[in-house]
Amino acid sequence: MDTKLWYASRTLWANALVIIAMIVTEVTGHNPLSAEAQVGILGFINLILRAVTKQPINWENPVSKRIRR
Numbered sequence: 001m002d003t004k005l006w007y008a009s010r011t012l013w014a015n016a017l018v019i020i021a022m023i024v025t026e027v028t029g030h031n032p033l034s035a036e037a038q039v040g041i042l043g044f045i046n047l048i049l050r051a052v053t054k055q056p057i058n059w060e061n062p063v064s065k066r067i068r069r
Contacts, residue, residue, distance in 0.1 A: 014045055043052075
């Protein structure tokens with residue numbers, strides 16, 4: 001089965017954006033959405049991304065893989 005590199009994963013990027021938003025919310029104190037709404041939105045986004053995911057992630061570093069050959 002074909003794999004993709006970790007940085008090509010939309011699911012990982014979506015969750016990284018959520019972590020950044022959480023940090024910004026903590027630093028600024030501005031929270032436009034309730035915690036329940038945030039969890040619901042993130043859960044919905046992850047369900048959609050999981051449904052459209054076709055390839056597993058390849059966690060190996062492509063540069064180090066080429067060097068070993």
